Amino acid sequence: MEFIDLKSQYQAARDVINQRIQAVLDHGQYIMGPEVAELEERLAAYTGARHCVTVASGTEALLVALMALGVRPGDEVITTPFTFIATAEVIVLLGAVPVFVDVDARTGNLDASLVEARIGPRTRAIVPVSLYGQPADMDAINAIAARHGLHVIEDGAQSFGAGYRGRRSGNLSTIGCTSFFPSKPLGCYGDGGALFTSDCGLARAMREIRVHGQSRRYVHTRIGVGGRMDTLQCAIVLAKLGLFDWELAQRRRAAATYDALLAGKVGLIGRAADRTSAFAQYTVLVERRDDVQRALQDAGVPTAVHYPVPIHLQPAYAHVSGDAACPVAHALADKVMSLPMGPYLPDEDVRRVCAALLDAVGTSAQGPSVLDAPATGATVAVSV
Numbered sequence: 085m086e087f088i089d090l091k092s093q094y095q096a097a098r099d100v101i102n103q104r105i106q107a108v109l110d111h112g113q114y115i116m117g118p119e120v121a122e123l124e125e126r127l128a129a130y131t132g133a134r135h136c137v138t139v140a141s142g143t144e145a146l147l148v149a150l151m152a153l154g155v156r157p158g159d160e161v162i163t164t165p166f167t168f169i170a171t172a173e174v175i176v177l178l179g180a181v182p183v184f185v186d187v188d189a190r191t192g193n194l195d196a197s198l199v200e201a202r203i204g205p206r207t208r209a210i211v212p213v214s215l216y217g218q219p220a221d222m223d224a225i226n227a228i229a230a231r232h233g234l235h236v237i238e239d240g241a242q243s244f245g246a247g248y249r250g251r252r253s254g255n256l257s258t259i260g261c262t263s264f265f266p267s268k269p270l271g272c273y274g275d276g277g278a279l280f281t282s283d284c285g286l287a288r289a290m291r292e293i294r295v296h297g298q299s300r301r302y303v304h305t306r307i308g309v310g311g312r313m314d315t316l317q318c319a320i321v322l323a324k325l326g327l328f329d330w331e332l333a334q335r336r337r338a339a340a341t342y343d344a345l346l347a348g349k350v351g352l353i354g355r356a357a358d359r360t361s362a363f364a365q366y367t368v369l370v371e372r373r374d375d376v377q378r379a380l381q382d383a384g385v386p387t388a389v390h391y392p393v394p395i396h397l398q399p400a401y402a403h404v405s406g407d408a409a410c411p412v413a414h415a416l417a418d419k420v421m422s423l424p425m426g427p428y429l430p431d432e433d434v435r436r437v438c439a440a441l442l443d444a445v446g447t448s449a450q451g452p453s454v455l456d457a458p459a460t461g462a463t464v465a466v467s468v
């Protein structure tokens with residue numbers, strides 16, 4: 085069993101992917117070829133945002149988003165410490181200061197109720213992450229941002245395809261960012277990413293920043309980056325888009341089987357009723373995680389930890405973390421464990437994983453609930 089099975093996916097879409105790749109090799113426009121604009125149109129339509137700008141990676145998308153908003157050295161950007169490092173890394177790269185706000189114990193997403201108290205005169209933006217594929221409390225965060233004249237960037241690297249109150253991830257705030265890293269819900273076969281916005285001025289800024297701040301050839305009207313997504317990767321995403329809704333449904337099928345077999349027996353990440361997850365990960369909460377991971381490994385079940393150390397406790401971030409105290413993120417980081425997940429994971433394998441997991445946690449040795457995570461059922465009402 086693989087943690088994420090990319091080979092089965094390639095087999096499922098093989099002919100279309102091969103044809104799309106061949107078409108690029110035949111026309112030879114490897115940089116900014118026609119597939120780039122074609123993909124941007126398709127993805128904008130999918131999310132409902134007016135504009136999509138593809139870039140070299142999810143990390144690049146976050147960087148370009150901050151640059152397009154004019155984030156400068158000394159500015160503060162509110163974000164979560166319980167995420168992949170890139171979310172905070174790009175803030176620090178620009179000389180800005182990440183202000184880490186703790187997460188909701190049920191979902192692991194930024195706790196919107198703690199945000200307003202951390203806004204100060206230097207705050208420029210808020211960057212919530214839609215962790216494991218489930219959108220953060222975007223409307224609550226947008227409302228706070230609007231009261232203070234701030235912009236919100238959704239780090240939707242894990243949540244392309246997720247739904248939130250009738251809208252889609254990527255189109256939930258001023259700017260949405262996503263990643264096409266191979267293991268993300270919509271992956272390419274290399275690096276890629278995209279930004280979404282319905283603001284024409286920001287879309288234009290993003291397009292310029294992506295190519296060294298050029299407004300015309302060799303006219304550099306702003307500082308930019310070399311941040312294009314290459315044509316081959318765009319062609320691969322285009323080929324895979326045809327399967328994407330089916331794949332999302334299969335991820336949800338696997339998640340529903342996990343829910344049914346695990347609810348009430350191990351801690352689960354809570355899911356709010358007003359949104360759907362893209363299930364980049366299916367994550368549980370366990371005590372003595374190292375032991376549980378070892379037992380699962382012995383049973384042939386791969387697992388992963390997203391993420392073992394919150395960013396404010398990472399050595400390279402000590403100088404920008406100040407006295408950030410995020411006890412919930414800390415507690416979650418000690419307990420989270422992601423199980424195999426993907427569209428091609430058969431229900432038999434989900435059952436095998438659950439049997440091995442329940443065996444490893446020992447249903448009597450370990451109570452069902454850790455933190456305040458819901459012990460029964462995976463759906464909780466999250467107040468916003």
Ligand SMILES: *Cc1c(COP(=O)(O)O)cnc(C)c1O
Pocket residue numbers: 141142143144167168170171213239241242263264265275276277
């Ligand atoms: C994967 C990921 C990124 C970075 O995406 P890349 O395409 O790998 O650069 C950023 N934020 C989060 C939350 C991610 O999961």
